[in-house]
Amino acid sequence: MRPVDATPVWAGPQPGVLPGYSNQSAFVFHTQEGALAVHGFEVYPNGIQFKASFWEREPDPYAHDSPFDTPIGRHGRIDERFVRFGVEFDDGSRWTNLDSHAWSGNAPVAPFVTQRGGGGGGGGWTYRHWIWPIPDGDSLTFVGAWPKFNVPESFVSLALDEMRSRLDDVKSVWN
Secondary structure (H helix, E strand, O other): OOOOOOOOOOOOOOOOEEOEEOOOOEEEEEOOOEEEEEEEEEEEOOEEEEEEEEEEOOOOOOOOOOOOOOOEOHHHOEOOOOOEEEEEEOOOOEEEOOOOOOOOOOOOOOOEEEEEEEEEEOOEEEEEEEEEOOOOOOEEEEEEEEHHHOEEEEEEEEEHHHHHHHHHHOEEOOO
């Protein structure tokens, strides 16, 4: 008997599903001071989960938070240490880690992106993100910037056709 699934399809991968795995990965930016990469794409029937990893060559030993966390610094301004990260879809819609998500219990407007946890320390951090649904179009464009070291908005696009082809590899525990 299949268990009852209480997870809304937009909120994350459905339980009991082994995803298809895309081998795509890319640096969004890569400098002498740090790098931001996207990788680990897991394709599910209801969306795509991926990882965004950030490495800093010489992390601040006094910083107690991740450069992906809490963008508001002292004096109510966005901290320059905060790594800006976003996704742009072929239809022109966008999500950034500066967006706030008020969870009302209702399905959000698609396309929807949310951070699903992560962490790190000592100069390296990795966070999982969820995209719902699998977007239409040819590509996903990832955007990053790092004001601390004057890294301007940088872009990299990955092929959605390759990710969609991984749907053939998806396996369900319950079917």
